[in-house]
Amino acid sequence: MEKYVIHGGRPLHGSVEISGAKNAAVAIIPAAIMVRGVCRLENLPEISDTDTLLHTLTYMGAKVNMINRSTVELDCTHVQMDTLPEDMWVRTRKIRASYYLLGAMLGRFGRARTTMPGGCNFGVRPIDQHIKGLTALGADIRLNGGFIIAEAKDGRLKGGTVYLDKVSVGATINIMIAAATAEGRTVIENVAREPHIVDLANFLNSMGADVRGAGTDVIKIRGVKQLHGGTYTLIPDQIEAGTYMTAVAAAGGAVKIANVIPKHLECISTKLREMNVEVEEGDDYVLVRRDGPLHAVNLKTKPYPGFPTDMQPQMTAVLCCAPGVSVVTEGVWNNGRFKYVGELKKMGAQIEVEDQSAFLQGVDHLTGAVVRSCDLRAGAAMVIAGLSAQGVTTVEDIVYIERGYQDVVGKFRALGADIRCVDEPEEPADPADISAG
Numbered sequence: 001m002e003k004y005v006i007h008g009g010r011p012l013h014g015s016v017e018i019s020g021a022k023n024a025a026v027a028i029i030p031a032a033i034m035v036r037g038v039c040r041l042e043n044l045p046e047i048s049d050t051d052t053l054l055h056t057l058t059y060m061g062a063k064v065n066m067i068n069r070s071t072v073e074l075d076c077t078h079v080q081m082d083t084l085p086e087d088m089w090v091r092t093r094k095i096r097a098s099y100y101l102l103g104a105m106l107g108r109f110g111r112a113r114t115t116m117p118g119g120c121n122f123g124v125r126p127i128d129q130h131i132k133g134l135t136a137l138g139a140d141i142r143l144n145g146g147f148i149i150a151e152a153k154d155g156r157l158k159g160g161t162v163y164l165d166k167v168s169v170g171a172t173i174n175i176m177i178a179a180a181t182a183e184g185r186t187v188i189e190n191v192a193r194e195p196h197i198v199d200l201a202n203f204l205n206s207m208g209a210d211v212r213g214a215g216t217d218v219i220k221i222r223g224v225k226q227l228h229g230g231t232y233t234l235i236p237d238q239i240e241a242g243t244y245m246t247a248v249a250a251a252g253g254a255v256k257i258a259n260v261i262p263k264h265l266e267c268i269s270t271k272l273r274e275m276n277v278e279v280e281e282g283d284d285y286v287l288v289r290r291d292g293p294l295h296a297v298n299l300k301t302k303p304y305p306g307f308p309t310d311m312q313p314q315m316t317a318v319l320c321c322a323p324g325v326s327v328v329t330e331g332v333w334n335n336g337r338f339k340y341v342g343e344l345k346k347m348g349a350q351i352e353v354e355d356q357s358a359f360l361q362g363v364d365h366l367t368g369a370v371v372r373s374c375d376l377r378a379g380a381a382m383v384i385a386g387l388s389a390q391g392v393t394t395v396e397d398i399v400y401i402e403r404g405y406q407d408v409v410g411k412f413r414a415l416g417a418d419i420r421c422v423d424e425p426e427e428p429a430d431p432a433d434i435s436a437g
């Protein structure tokens, strides 16, 4: 099983190039099903979630041509439903974004069959708002044996008005995709405003859709008959950038974080400055430097433009060593998303979780330990903690991290970190432990 082994305590120096946004890519690849013609996607991140989705499209009959590590040409002209073999559904189900196949298939074929989504393991993740939205566009949706089956009345969705009871990134995206080719006008109110929502709207528009208002809380879509091919360059990953920013805050040093949109990082930059970390913005980069002691802060995650929930574990990892008391409150996911706190405690962190908040008492330093990734961002937090800790940290279950971070070992090593990926065979089971039958 592969693990990361980190010898901590080395400040980070140099420059790191941020990859394309994972959460934009996992929406845009399924949305490409709607496109008849060649759709060239640039700045795609090279991560296992995009790989799974590209494989899924291949099984559906798309031509997938990798031009280089970050550019792919997709031709979905001849895609079909119902051609995915069972083992591919097992892979697809593992990623949360598989639910975007629902909106994309409905938009393209007027019917859909896809699995109930999986994704990061941090609690119940309902899809009632997706179903509410797609139903408002005229889809009949039912669950059958772990699959979601949807059908548009008369074979094509019809525009409608939807008010989301909960601001949901996934529901906003799914409804946008489906509405792009629905008949007539769709209005979605109380939508998410994350950068990847705007990115998806820009992608759809560059393929001939008419989507307006993305980035505000109301999106209006005039359905078009079909989407045509084109070229689209994805935005850089806000959360990957934030993760490297927090790594510098934790380990110390000075790093240029390149290929970013500084505006998307504003709330992270502001919080880091409160923590005594210098952040200087350029046109497409931020310079992050930390050489003094950290300051304790309180933070609460919120939908964009609030502090991103996907930066909560990484920020907690940094605050473990900020003298004083910090309070980190989760405002997006009802279950707190704090499973990883037990792992940080193994490294000497002093944290207590109560309801939706983690209360941290800053310690002098963390100490290396064997820890696991509880989910993608929790895994990133373990790497950050390991980089700042004294001694050796082993991070297990890195498969989560590789779902969403491109070449995390190579990028950190280039900044001077001592991190390696080792592949140790699992301990053979003791024959005495294997009971007959």
Ligand code: EPU
Pocket (backbone or CB within 6 Å): 023, 026, 096, 097, 120, 124, 125, 126, 127, 128, 129, 130, 131, 166, 167, 168, 169, 170, 171, 192, 309, 310, 332, 333, 334, 376, 377, 404
């Ligand atoms: N919610 C509902 N009903 C729904 C949908 C969501 O009640 O139908 C609730 C959720 O339970 C949660 C809140 O609404 O409390 C927000 O959920 P949202 O739908 O916005 O989350 P998501 O679309 O499932 C995406 C990202 C997550 C990120 C959240 C919030 C993708 C593939 N995933 O998930 O990213 O945490 O938005 O920003 O885009 C990650 O990248 O590590 C990750 C988990």
